[in-house]
Amino acid sequence: MQEIVTISVSHRANHLSTQFYNCQEQNLYNNDPNNSLDSSVFLNPLIDRRTKTASYYPRLLVWEAKNGNGSLGTYQYAQDTQDYHFKDDKNEASNSESSHELITTHKKIERSKYQDALDRNEVFPELTKENTRYWSDYNKLIYQPYTFNSLNDWYHDPESPNLPDYKDLKRQRFVNNDQGIMEWKLQQDDFLDENLRTVLESCDSLQGFNLVADIGSAWGGFSSSLLQELKDEIPKCSIFSWGFFESDILTNSKPNIDNKYQMKNIIQNTLSMMDHSDLFFPVYSDSKLSNWEVAGQTCRLYDAVNSVLSHRDTNKRKSMDYITNCITDGESKRNLITSMSEVDSNYDYSYISRVVPYGRKIKKPTDYYEFSNCVIHRGSQYTEDIKKNINLKNKEYFRNLETTVFQPSDTIPEEFRTSPEYSVKLSSSEKARDVFKHWNDYVQKVFRYDDNREELKEVIGTLISAYEYGWYSDEDSGDDL
Structure with a gap:
């Protein structure tokens, strides 16, 4: 194991x-x-x-x-082998060394x-x-x-x-x-x-x-x-x-x-x-x-x-x-x-997908270049997803993973356990570049007096480059403004 x-x-x-x-x-x-x-x-x-x-x-x-x-x-749930004696005004424990006093530190x-x-x-x-x-x-x-x-x-x-x-x-x-x-x-x-x-x-x-x-x-x-x-x-x-x-x-x-x-x-x-x-x-x-x-x-x-x-x-x-x-x-x-989305519902769990690029042209999710992905299929829904979504067919086989159907506990809210068969797509795309561009702008404007400002800008600049695909104009290259 x-x-x-x-x-x-x-x-x-x-x-x-x-x-x-x-x-x-x-x-x-x-x-x-x-x-x-x-x-x-x-x-x-x-x-x-x-x-x-x-x-x-x-x-x-x-x-x-x-x-x-x-x-x-x-x-x-640990076994307690100690015999506790609590002090009482009328009847104190006979053995003072082994006696304990109960103290309340917060409301029960x-x-x-x-x-x-x-x-x-x-x-x-x-x-x-x-x-x-x-x-x-x-x-x-x-x-x-x-x-x-x-x-x-x-x-x-x-x-x-x-x-x-x-x-x-x-x-x-x-x-x-x-x-x-x-x-x-x-x-x-x-x-x-x-x-x-x-x-x-x-x-x-x-x-x-x-x-x-x-x-x-x-x-x-x-x-x-x-x-x-x-x-x-x-x-x-x-x-x-x-x-x-x-x-x-x-x-x-x-x-x-x-x-x-x-x-x-x-x-x-x-x-x-x-x-x-x-x-x-x-x-x-x-x-x-x-x-x-x-x-x-x-x-x-x-x-x-x-x-x-x-x-x-x-x-x-x-x-x-x-x-x-x-x-x-x-x-x-x-x-x-x-992106971390369920294929059928298109619900994306990701924070990154919700970041809106102020001052820049907003792209549709499908317009971003996708570097790689991994699709996890739970149950027989796998074959249905393949038929519905041509994108899944075009990816290499090793990226499509099969696993068990979801077996939710009864503690899961009902609306989240009614569909035990579903597929989740995890992907790495150019959308991350927009987010790091946001952060680069924010660091330049707000972190002016922070000791680690230049270090952060360098790290973010490296990540912007890592998530770039294709050609960009100089004004959108990620350099300092």
Whole structure:
């Protein structure tokens, strides 16, 4: 087996990881060897030799703000061998050395009705955006204690779940890249030496990582710093980075967070993640949807890609390196996936496709030159897609990958699990050039007094060249204005 570990950084990212691992739990009940997934790639099976049963735990590490885990405790499912004695005014514990005093640090977060029903093996209540505010409200698998990692002084705010609050004072938000970088420096040694090492020791032959994170806030600075250390620690492993992007000034939409930091965060973190990842997936997060809904929708894409990596049929199963080669064609600089769309619905999950080139002629998506693509087909829909879309027939055979039908968990919103057979097209196109031209203009105008301004311009200029095809006039060459 070739295991893949997920590192999930931010509350929104943890919702996606929860949906994905709930689907992995669903796959455990699939007995069809020709149309099922190898659960050991993403789940760690622990065998009880006495009862001859297996318990499955996610190969997962999560980062959260304080209280962001909801009602789920770090050691909730760990055996407790210590007898605790709580002091009482009338009857103190006889042994003062072993007695403990219960101290409440925050208001108790009640368990969800879904979790209560899960524990009691009862009928599950219907999930809605109102009763899924925490990802722990609907997670199905049991997490090991080493899974959990928490920020030091930043607290989860249910009213603004993607932007932690400093010491729960409602005065400062986790929006500045430097805040994330500083937070990582305070925690990196413990994380790398303890929790990361523990999860790696459970792997026999590690293939790589999925890193899922928010990009436009301080979570992006935290994640890009983590990624650099991860690449240094384990340089030979493949890394797929998945970044959530919200609306910003370049999508012609109202920004969701402070403009002062958002675009700087996006530019710096995307460039860093591209530099240290094999592939970078820029995923758009619709502000009209809750985190539970965004995760359910995005899981169709995320699960499709990862199902190829864990298919039980070795003829259909592909490696992370294989998919990377499908997209980059050996050009490592072109590792940004420009479009991620479902073939039938034409819905594009990509943030890149939503960027509008101000001051330049707007092209149709079909007008951009496509350097390469990879099409993942789930189920018998494959042959139908070939008949409908001539573009798929003209691509090399190795770019058309077959995998299992989508087996969604009941925690996925109904509208995103009604079509289990579909195809997802991942592509790298010239559209990325327009985006980098935007960023180059922005850096020149806004980063005037930043120490790394010239370095960023050089990196962006290199990427503009990498995504150019054909001839361009001098005024549109990407040189400084």
